[in-house]
Amino acid sequence: MPALWIAHVTVTDAEAYGRYAELAGPAIAQHGGQFIARGGRYVQLEGKERPRNVVARFPSVEAAEACYHSPEYQEALSHARGASERELLIVETTE
Numbered sequence: 001m002p003a004l005w006i007a008h009v010t011v012t013d014a015e016a017y018g019r020y021a022e023l024a025g026p027a028i029a030q031h032g033g034q035f036i037a038r039g040g041r042y043v044q045l046e047g048k049e050r051p052r053n054v055v056a057r058f059p060s061v062e063a064a065e066a067c068y069h070s071p072e073y074q075e076a077l078s079h080a081r082g083a084s085e086r087e088l089l090i091v092e093t094t095e
Contacts (some may be wrong), residue, residue, distance in 0.1 A: 002093045003061040005033060005068075008050035009086040016083035031067035032059045047080035050086070056092075064090045 005028075011017045029033070037055040066087075067073050074084035080086065 001060065002095065003058045003064045004036075004089070004091050004093060005054075005056040005058060005064045006091065007052075007054040007086055007088045008048075009052040009054065009084050010050050011084050012050060013083035016079050020076050020083065023079065024073060025072060027072035028056055028067055029078055030072060031070065032063050033057065033067060042076035058090075061090055061092050 020023075025035075027057065033056040035054065035056050039052050039054065042053050042073065056064075
């Protein structure tokens with residue numbers, strides 16, 4: 001079943017986070033991920049507000065998790081650490 005990769009982010013260092021974004025996109029695509037929301041308008045109804053919200057669709061939970069643990073994504077992530085506060089989760093969809 002398909003899965004969604006959902007990230008809620010507060011960027012604290014735009015330059016370093018920009019390097020993350022440059023590398024993360026290709027790593028995500030390499031694992032079958034496609035962005036369906038990327039920093040667009042949002043309405044915060046509950047919980048901690050994060051001004052950047054990203055959703056990518058993957059073929060499966062396993063593909064999304066493999067992407068996260070891949071050397072390519074880990075290289076990208078090294079630029080996001082210390083440059084952002086974030087939560088990331090993978091959730092299986094019903095379709």
